[in-house]
Amino acid sequence: MNGLALRLGSTATVRGRKSRELLLLTGFLVVIWTVTGILSPRFLTPQNLSDILVQAAPLGFVVIGQMLVIVMRGLDLSVASVMATAAVLSTSTFDNTGGVFVVGILLGAGVGAVNGYLVAYRKVTPFLATLATMIILQGIRFAYTGGAPGGSLPDAFRFLATGRIAGIPVSLMILAVVAFAAHWMLERSVLGRQFMLYGDNPAAARMTGLPVNRLVVLAFVISGVMAALGGLFLVGYVGIVDNWTGRGYELDSIAAAVIGGASLRGGKGSVLGALLAALILVSLFNIVVIVGLSIEFQMVIKGVLILLAAGVYLRSSRA
Amino acid sequence: MTTPLLAARGISKSFGPIQVLDGIEFEVNAGRNIALCGENGAGKSTLIKLMTGVYHPTAGHVEVDGKPVVFPNPKVAIDAGIAVVHQEFSTLSALTVSENIFLEKEPRTRLGFIDRRRLKADAETLLADLGIDLDPGRTLDRLSVAECQMVEIAKALRTEARVLILDEPTAVLSSRETEHLFRILAGLIDRGMGLVYVSHRLDEVFEICTDITVIKDGGVTSSGTIADYDHDKVVAAMVGRDLGDLFPPKATAALPQPPALAVKGLVVESGLPPVDLEVRPGEIVALAGLVGSGRTELALAIFGAAQAQGEVQFLGESLPRRSPGSSLARGLAMLTESRKTDGLFPGASVGWNFAATSLGKDAQPYALSPANEERRAHSVVERFAVVVDDTGQPIDSLSGGNQQKVLIGRLLENAPKVLILDEPTRGVDVGAKAEIYRTLRALAEAGVAILMISSELIEVVGLADRVLVMRDGGIAAHLTGADITEDAIITAAAAGDAAGASLDRDPANV
Numbered sequence: 001m002n003g004l005a006l007r008l009g010s011t012a013t014v015r016g017r018k019s020r021e022l023l024l025l026t027g028f029l030v031v032i033w034t035v036t037g038i039l040s041p042r043f044l045t046p047q048n049l050s051d052i053l054v055q056a057a058p059l060g061f062v063v064i065g066q067m068l069v070i071v072m073r074g075l076d077l078s079v080a081s082v083m084a085t086a087a088v089l090s091t092s093t094f095d096n097t098g099g100v101f102v103v104g105i106l107l108g109a110g111v112g113a114v115n116g117y118l119v120a121y122r123k124v125t126p127f128l129a130t131l132a133t134m135i136i137l138q139g140i141r142f143a144y145t146g147g148a149p150g151g152s153l154p155d156a157f158r159f160l161a162t163g164r165i166a167g168i169p170v171s172l173m174i175l176a177v178v179a180f181a182a183h184w185m186l187e188r189s190v191l192g193r194q195f196m197l198y199g200d201n202p203a204a205a206r207m208t209g210l211p212v213n214r215l216v217v218l219a220f221v222i223s224g225v226m227a228a229l230g231g232l233f234l235v236g237y238v239g240i241v242d243n244w245t246g247r248g249y250e251l252d253s254i255a256a257a258v259i260g261g262a263s264l265r266g267g268k269g270s271v272l273g274a275l276l277a278a279l280i281l282v283s284l285f286n287i288v289v290i291v292g293l294s295i296e297f298q299m300v301i302k303g304v305l306i307l308l309a310a311g312v313y314l315r316s317s318r319a
Numbered sequence: 320m321t322t323p324l325l326a327a328r329g330i331s332k333s334f335g336p337i338q339v340l341d342g343i344e345f346e347v348n349a350g351r352n353i354a355l356c357g358e359n360g361a362g363k364s365t366l367i368k369l370m371t372g373v374y375h376p377t378a379g380h381v382e383v384d385g386k387p388v389v390f391p392n393p394k395v396a397i398d399a400g401i402a403v404v405h406q407e408f409s410t411l412s413a414l415t416v417s418e419n420i421f422l423e424k425e426p427r428t429r430l431g432f433i434d435r436r437r438l439k440a441d442a443e444t445l446l447a448d449l450g451i452d453l454d455p456g457r458t459l460d461r462l463s464v465a466e467c468q469m470v471e472i473a474k475a476l477r478t479e480a481r482v483l484i485l486d487e488p489t490a491v492l493s494s495r496e497t498e499h500l501f502r503i504l505a506g507l508i509d510r511g512m513g514l515v516y517v518s519h520r521l522d523e524v525f526e527i528c529t530d531i532t533v534i535k536d537g538g539v540t541s542s543g544t545i546a547d548y549d550h551d552k553v554v555a556a557m558v559g560r561d562l563g564d565l566f567p568p569k570a571t572a573a574l575p576q577p578p579a580l581a582v583k584g585l586v587v588e589s590g591l592p593p594v595d596l597e598v599r600p601g602e603i604v605a606l607a608g609l610v611g612s613g614r615t616e617l618a619l620a621i622f623g624a625a626q627a628q629g630e631v632q633f634l635g636e637s638l639p640r641r642s643p644g645s646s647l648a649r650g651l652a653m654l655t656e657s658r659k660t661d662g663l664f665p666g667a668s669v670g671w672n673f674a675a676t677s678l679g680k681d682a683q684p685y686a687l688s689p690a691n692e693e694r695r696a697h698s699v700v701e702r703f704a705v706v707v708d709d710t711g712q713p714i715d716s717l718s719g720g721n722q723q724k725v726l727i728g729r730l731l732e733n734a735p736k737v738l739i740l741d742e743p744t745r746g747v748d749v750g751a752k753a754e755i756y757r758t759l760r761a762l763a764e765a766g767v768a769i770l771m772i773s774s775e776l777i778e779v780v781g782l783a784d785r786v787l788v789m790r791d792g793g794i795a796a797h798l799t800g801a802d803i804t805e806d807a808i809i810t811a812a813a814a815g816d817a818a819g820a821s822l823d824r825d826p827a828n829v
Contacts, residue, residue, distance in 0.1 A: 201666075
């Protein structure tokens with residue numbers, strides 16, 4: 001009898017809620033794909049579906065990092081700027097060697113470390129800290145390129161972003177490996193659990209002896225690295241370097257993380273959900289084109305989707 | 320007998336297959352103050368919600384003035400003169416006292432704007448009427464918790480209420496504030512209102528209530544006028560057993576030297592006196608004192624969660640740079656005062672909350688071990704009789720007492736050598752308190768040094784081997800053995816503070 005009140009409130013376990021959300025996202029993706037497939041036979045061809053997946057890969061990288069920062073009660077507005085800067089730097093400083101990747105990734109890690117330092121040790125809000133680094137990075141990038149980025153795209157880029165091995169896109173294979181690692185980290189490792197606990201209650205995390213400041217820095221570093229990777233794959237896919245590579249990805253990645261079940265209040269989020277949501281966003285873009293609607297329409301849908309997600313998750317967390 | 324103002328007649332309530340209340344009879348009479356007592360989860364809040372239109376009974380009915388009524392929603396109950404002051408405040412901190420009191424019932428001018436002058440005048444009248452000395456123009460963020468509660472009460476009484484239900488009204492109040500509240504309540508009773516007083520603090524119940532109803536497991540186990548009851552009888556009705564074994568026997572064996580924890584000249588905040596204290600393995604030392612005497616601040620400084628000047632020695636070793644993480648790693652663990660603020664991970668499951676301090680302590684330092692987590696969680700659930708269906712269930716679905724048991728279980732995960740506990744039994748029912756006391760004593764007997772902060776004098780007297788009484792940030796008295804009495808603690812805690820010398824009924828609780 002003592003436990004009556006609690007039994008009433010708990011039909012679901014924490015894990016149960018999460019699986020339900022993933023199921024919901026998958027269901028939604030299947031529904032929009034099926035409906036579009038009925039409307040337009042061109043949509044459900046293997047070629048088009050594989051195109052969508054390859055298009056979604058860069059956002060996939062970015063959203064994994066963004067989701068992690070959001071789990072930690074943060075927000076990373078600098079991801080798009082990191083994408084472009086990593087791309088510009090990598091393609092201009094090195095030729096066809098592995099170094100092209102290393103320098104971009106190091107840049108991402110560095111920016112992430114600065115963000116993390118500002119948030120953890122200087123107590124700057126994530127919004128302001130990453131807004132500032134975003135703008136600073138933009139300035140540095142423009143100064144560096146003199147407004148017109150030069151440099152040719154090394155072949156290695158093109159291959160990684162558009163190549164195929166045994167018919168499977170290389171970018172997807174790499175994303176799969178990274179996503180699996182991230183998933184394992186978040187769900188099965190001590191570090192991932194610490195991220196989740198910090199996001200749930202930072203004060204309690206500190207009092208239970210978790211290395212709270214290091215966790216915050218690490219989350220931002222991971223986000224920076226993932227953004228850099230996303231940027232490199234994006235230029236590889238598009239084929240040209242541009243000062244504005246990845247423009248809009250900061251908001252798209254936040255939207256995808258939230259649609260994928262991450263809560264801006266922290267302590268909630270999953271790699272699978274974030275990736276599914278990224279795929280949904282990219283699919284919608286493709287669908288809008290295929291169905292023949294105007295591009296602007298895609299933005300409306302994106303907004304509606306965010307609101308829908310917010311509503312659904314609110315209900316699910318109260319259920 | 321006159322007709323009761325409000326009554327529950329054979330009220331039952333089920334949620335799905337689970338019956339929470341079964342045939343409850345409860346009466347609120349004019350000019351009386353009835354205590355509603357019971358352990359956590361006994362059904363007190365459900366009964367209140369049924370009588371105020373939040374829930375609807377599955378059987379039985381509510382009567383007002385002897386006539387059956389149905390409250391489709393809380394507003395109808397309020398209109399019928401039933402007011403409730405909940406444990407959690409509903410006041411808005413950015414608004415003024417008068418705006419809060421008349422929220423959504425603001426007097427209007429003919430044009431439909433809020434009539435500021437009348438708002439202020441009405442608030443002044445109401446506050447004066449209640450004997451509450453507050454400036455209606457001040458915003459709530461500049462008031463103390465106690466003052467906010469006064470506003471809450473004024474708000475409940477802005478309409479012509481005849482019944483006032485108070486749910487744990489003194490949980491957040493100091494003794495002086497409690498006394499003030501009681502004066503206001505006495506005035507309401509004199510005026511012929513009927514009061515319902517829900518509290519875990521039995522000495523308060525004996526002080527201001529005229530009648531009592533005890534519920535246990537959804538049914539009334541005992542009911543009558545307060546004069547027919549004493550402390551033990553109420554507890555027996557609540558728990559279904561005797562209070563006799565609430566406190567285990569104290570330490571008798573000689574304690575080993577050196578101390579497990581030694582604090583030397585610790586200055587928590589500049590201007591405060593340096594503090595020295597020692598806790599030896601095997602003893603329970605209580606830090607007593609008034610709210611605000613610096614107990615929590617001292618504990619946090621020792622634990623390393625707050626900055627301080629001075630020396631802290633742990634097992635003979637000086638710890639110059641302390642942090643919660645390093646303290647825990649050395650075997651110094653702390654239970655914080657507020658579960659919600661810095662104890663629980665509210666969005667996580669029971670199992671996750673258990674595991675938080677022992678992450679990475681398994682064979683594989685980087686990977687989680689769900690099987691080990693599950694096993695450990697189960698052992699704690701069994702040891703403390705935590706009421707939970709599944710350790711995967713969210714922690715916020717547990718009652719406060721059960722949450723506290725989870726936290727105490729977590730505290731013991733890493734076999735600490737020194738334990739600091741800040742109000743370990745806050746919000747915990749009598750049965751669970753006894754379990755916690757037994758656990759603490761057993762730990763002490765196993766050689767753990769325990770430093771406990773408590774505002775409950777009975778607990779301090781019943782459990783502690785030594786008592787340090789704090790006043791104004793320093794240690795004002797050191798009591799041992801037979802000198803540990805409520806009187807001695809009160810005297811030391813309030814000495815030189817004439818206005819505060821009324822701890823007599825402070826938080827002493829069961």
